[in-house]
Amino acid sequence: MRYKCADMGSLRCPCILMEAGQCYTCTVTRNGKCDCSADWQGVCPYNEFLQRGKTAAKKGLPPESDAEVLSVKRYSGQLFTVRLGVSKGFAQRCRYAGSFITVSALGCRVPLSVLCTGWSNTQEGQETAWIEMAIQPAGPKTMELMRLSEETLGEEKRIWKIAGPFETGLLNTERLVYGEPVTVIAKGTAIAPFINIKGRITESAPVKVLADAEKLTEDFIRDYIEADEGRCSLEMVNLAEEEQKVLASVDEATQIMLLASPYYTERFLGMRPGRKNDIITANHANMCCGGGICGSCSYTDKDGVTVRRCKCTSVV
Numbered sequence: 001m002r003y004k005c006a007d008m009g010s011l012r013c014p015c016i017l018m019e020a021g022q023c024y025t026c027t028v029t030r031n032g033k034c035d036c037s038a039d040w041q042g043v044c045p046y047n048e049f050l051q052r053g054k055t056a057a058k059k060g061l062p063p064e065s066d067a068e069v070l071s072v073k074r075y076s077g078q079l080f081t082v083r084l085g086v087s088k089g090f091a092q093r094c095r096y097a098g099s100f101i102t103v104s105a106l107g108c109r110v111p112l113s114v115l116c117t118g119w120s121n122t123q124e125g126q127e128t129a130w131i132e133m134a135i136q137p138a139g140p141k142t143m144e145l146m147r148l149s150e151e152t153l154g155e156e157k158r159i160w161k162i163a164g165p166f167e168t169g170l171l172n173t174e175r176l177v178y179g180e181p182v183t184v185i186a187k188g189t190a191i192a193p194f195i196n197i198k199g200r201i202t203e204s205a206p207v208k209v210l211a212d213a214e215k216l217t218e219d220f221i222r223d224y225i226e227a228d229e230g231r232c233s234l235e236m237v238n239l240a241e242e243e244q245k246v247l248a249s250v251d252e253a254t255q256i257m258l259l260a261s262p263y264y265t266e267r268f269l270g271m272r273p274g275r276k277n278d279i280i281t282a283n284h285a286n287m288c289c290g291g292g293i294c295g296s297c298s299y300t301d302k303d304g305v306t307v308r309r310c311k312c313t314s315v316v
């Protein structure tokens with residue numbers, strides 16, 4: 001099987017997997033033979049690796065930094081948003097499609113998609129910038145984040161340890177063309193990567209959103225999805241019960257963002273296998289460290305190649 005890596009050609013390439021002989025896009029590191037075609041156009045990770053003296057561009061996970069919790073908004077017992085103060089440069093980098101950060105909780109790093117970003121100047125001329133994330137307490141780490149956010153509601157200034165931003169929260173983002181209509185099919189907080197780039201899409205093209213609002217609240221939808229300039233049409237659907245309606249939208253759209261759990265993503269891609277390489281999908285279910293190191297996203301294919309799905313996807 002052939003693979004593509006979300007980090008290929010970025011500042012993180014070549015990564016530590018090439019040092020370990022496990023770069024999935026470069027067969028030279030695995031078996032000594034290059035199988036790139038003669039018309040390959042782009043950065044050669046192996047050449048970069050050699051020029052760097054056979055070392056990775058970045059070693060280990062990125063360092064963490066402090067971010068002040070500026071506000072917390074509780075939408076329900078199952079959903080809250082957190083606004084963190086960051087530098088303007090950090091906030092600007094978080095605008096990239098598929099951006100996410102990690103937050104430390106219980107000694108682990110929890111990946112969270114960036115929901116939105118902003119910056120402004122205070123009356124005193126000081127720059128302030130922030131990012132927001134939506135969190136659903138679904139397990140020990142996110143429940144710990146909820147506990148930390150509750151502490152945040154007190155007077156004391158609260159600091160969260162964050163790292164990033166990373167850009168691999170979406171797959172097939174290279175297919176996204178701003179200025180062309182987009183259909184978004186989403187369920188729950190998996191819709192966050194769309195919300196992060198919604199303003200830039202809707203300023204140049206119409207967007208149709210089919211949203212399964214399970215665990216989202218009316219307030220959340222009003223705050224983040226409906227609040228626009230009228231170029232974003234919103235229709236509520238039930239992905240489990242209205243498959244044919246969703247498939248009809250898939251068939252009539254050229255640009256699609258399918259942002260849902262692996263179950264629904266695989267189900268709809270399975271019914272439209274020819275669209276696997278052009279539909280933009282969420283990569284959140286494969287994220288733990290997000291850096292190809294912890295191995296929690298590992299998957300061994302039929303050829304016996306073990307890939308890290310936080311970074312790599314198969315090419316049909």
Ligand code: FES
Pocket residue numbers: 286287288289290291292293294295296297298308309310311
């Ligand atoms: S999430 Fe850690 S290696 Fe992929």
